[in-house]
Amino acid sequence: MAEWKPVWIARSDGEHEIKTKKNGRELNAPTSAQLDRNSGENDYYELLDIDDPVAIEWKRILGGMLHREQKGPTDQIWILVDFPENYRLYKRFKDKKESKSRTSDLLKQAKADGKDGNKSEDFYLYGYPLGHKKRFKSAVDFFPHLLWLAQGTSNQRTDCECKQCSPEWVQNVSTLPGKSGFVPKSEPTALPKDVPAVLRDRVTPQVVIKQRSISQDSNKLSKTIPKSQPPAPKVPPSATKVPVPAPAAKAVPPAPKMTSAPSKAASQPANTSAVRTPVAIPTLIAPTPLASAKSLEQGQDAQYRKYIYRPGELTWFNRGSAWGLSVIIKRDLFKDGRMLDRPRYLVQPLSHPFNHPATKIIDSEDDLRPWLAWSAPGPTHQSLATSGLTYKDIDWKAVLAGRYGAGDAEVDGSIYAAKMIDDSFTLIDPLSNNTTTTGERSYNGIYFGGEKFWVGEPVRLRVGNGHDIMIVHQIFEKLKQNSTSTTSASVHVVGDVYRYSTIPYTVGQEPAENPNLPMRVRQDLNYRNRVSIASKRLISYWQIIQAASRLGITDVKGRWYESSILLPILHGAGPYQQDVQRGEISDVGTWINGRGDANSAPAKAGKRCTDRLEALAAAVPVATKVSRGLDGPAEENVFPAPNSSSMQPAVTMAAQPGADLIAQSSAQGSGGQGQQVQGVTDGDIEQFMDLDRMEEGFTQNFVGGQF
Numbered sequence: 001m002a003e004w005k006p007v008w009i010a011r012s013d014g015e016h017e018i019k020t021k022k023n024g025r026e027l028n029a030p031t032s033a034q035l036d037r038n039s040g041e042n043d044y045y046e047l048l049d050i051d052d053p054v055a056i057e058w059k060r061i062l063g064g065m066l067h068r069e070q071k072g073p074t075d076q077i078w079i080l081v082d083f084p085e086n087y088r089l090y091k092r093f094k095d096k097k098e099s100k101s102r103t104s105d106l107l108k109q110a111k112a113d114g115k116d117g118n119k120s121e122d123f124y125l126y127g128y129p130l131g132h133k134k135r136f137k138s139a140v141d142f143f144p145h146l147l148w149l150a151q152g153t154s155n156q157r158t159d160c161e162c163k164q165c166s167p168e169w170v171q172n173v174s175t176l177p178g179k180s181g182f183v184p185k186s187e188p189t190a191l192p193k194d195v196p197a198v199l200r201d202r203v204t205p206q207v208v209i210k211q212r213s214i215s216q217d218s219n220k221l222s223k224t225i226p227k228s229q230p231p232a233p234k235v236p237p238s239a240t241k242v243p244v245p246a247p248a249a250k251a252v253p254p255a256p257k258m259t260s261a262p263s264k265a266a267s268q269p270a271n272t273s274a275v276r277t278p279v280a281i282p283t284l285i286a287p288t289p290l291a292s293a294k295s296l297e298q299g300q301d302a303q304y305r306k307y308i309y310r311p312g313e314l315t316w317f318n319r320g321s322a323w324g325l326s327v328i329i330k331r332d333l334f335k336d337g338r339m340l341d342r343p344r345y346l347v348q349p350l351s352h353p354f355n356h357p358a359t360k361i362i363d364s365e366d367d368l369r370p371w372l373a374w375s376a377p378g379p380t381h382q383s384l385a386t387s388g389l390t391y392k393d394i395d396w397k398a399v400l401a402g403r404y405g406a407g408d409a410e411v412d413g414s415i416y417a418a419k420m421i422d423d424s425f426t427l428i429d430p431l432s433n434n435t436t437t438t439g440e441r442s443y444n445g446i447y448f449g450g451e452k453f454w455v456g457e458p459v460r461l462r463v464g465n466g467h468d469i470m471i472v473h474q475i476f477e478k479l480k481q482n483s484t485s486t487t488s489a490s491v492h493v494v495g496d497v498y499r500y501s502t503i504p505y506t507v508g509q510e511p512a513e514n515p516n517l518p519m520r521v522r523q524d525l526n527y528r529n530r531v532s533i534a535s536k537r538l539i540s541y542w543q544i545i546q547a548a549s550r551l552g553i554t555d556v557k558g559r560w561y562e563s564s565i566l567l568p569i570l571h572g573a574g575p576y577q578q579d580v581q582r583g584e585i586s587d588v589g590t591w592i593n594g595r596g597d598a599n600s601a602p603a604k605a606g607k608r609c610t611d612r613l614e615a616l617a618a619a620v621p622v623a624t625k626v627s628r629g630l631d632g633p634a635e636e637n638v639f640p641a642p643n644s645s646s647m648q649p650a651v652t653m654a655a656q657p658g659a660d661l662i663a664q665s666s667a668q669g670s671g672g673q674g675q676q677v678q679g680v681t682d683g684d685i686e687q688f689m690d691l692d693r694m695e696e697g698f699t700q701n702f703v704g705g706q707f
Contacts, residue, residue, distance in 0.1 A: 314450030352413030535583025
């Protein structure tokens, strides 16, 4: 029986951004208008996930054609793990019926199969370096270009036989002597010097990037690949009239490429006489073993389905008729009506320095959202939006006195406080090593913007295809030469980089479980595989891309969350169950922003704080204490009684004049019906996720980075 063999094309000429004379730099993808369902619901584009059934079929076709051309082993069936870097597949949905007259529709006979002939779905592969107008319309259309990349014997695009690289008359000539020396008048810019032999078997992977991206140090990553963007979900028209938390249309930051040190075989000149022969394969990349937890809290956070949120983290919380911003002060477990352990949290709402709402107990994780799940709207005081001031710069007494016009100081205080916290980081739990002799000091964890993560945990990266994760094995600061000051030290993470890959399921040929992945990652993967195998006969695995990779903290988006846990909350119970029935559990990371995006500064390390309270500053009461959980004294974890005087009802921001922080909750994980406010249906989380409309309406100032 033939065996599925995932393969990887390591060379790519794809570009995520292109430079134009008219608009400067722009995304090499469908335009924002084409991605916007609201501007034309009958003709729009959306980005497909790498594990979408259509994307998998394209990769199967391309892998099969490569197997044929490269004369692969007869007992193998090749399938691409992913498209070459910066190439992305989009679906175009078009309903031609809307553009026709009713008379023509009535005269047209219905199809015998009952399908609507007016509706069509087409698929296009974007990423070709000469712009989005040069796209590939099918896997067969793209294959000649893929083969040219895989062979690695030439960097002249005129040697490629695809429709985009070669003139039409060249394609019609079966043999063209001296073709490699022919230079047409409108020849595209040549690639860099030869990068040999880029076809790699994914069982023993190695990523070889074009020379302009290869660093002298395999741990240093060049900054060229921006993150991918999720498809733009449909947003009700009413959502554009009300400022609500929604992911921002982030300015695409430069992000590093991952490279592995080239093998000896890769450094030798390519043999042009053996064009169709796969290259010798390097040794297998060995994952780094997981270290045991060094603290009780670290071990607790490593458990699957125990707590989503952690003390000191920034969250959105449900205030009843509106959502607010808060910090988790403490957490514990309580027995519900069925005597099952359930998590609860004590949150402190954020505000300006002169008034702080009381703490609130949240006993359902459906009433919380990660800070990065939504984006804050603009301030209610319009003059603040154009001031360029930060939380600490604003004269809050003047705001309260009305000198900044009408608005809600508490709402604006929470918005600016959240952005201030997002711009901070704090290294925690220093380990016992010497910074005097090595210039480096390791830590067991970090408060990273609004989140907290530990060594041994997965984080989302801005590297590669935008879905890659790193299992962190070291967090350390590196002092500047001849300096003992930590204020100017650079902070890095070291770990193994993984990519989510999907292949057809064959009984007895399942990918082996990787014991070096954290339990949370393995449990989530097992759940997603049970769903996809049952519905689509597909199985996924986390494929190691690079071991012991070293990145700066600006290359980290934030914490990784389990799709099996967070998606039902963000997406809503009903839509999530429909996805489960279809076998389509997407990556929850596509629903979440990255740290630094709130301040339009993802490439900025941010302000280093000595402890978490310094990062929270005056946005919380002076007496606030963030619990250390199991690592601290028991009294830190005691919750106030629900009827305690310290538990006053929270002020509902929506009820105050000028308060625009109205954000309806998504459908609760329990499946309960939500409320409706100002025509926005509770449960339609997609209204917060329209990345392509963020340059309009209430988020215009926020996206522009004016404050």
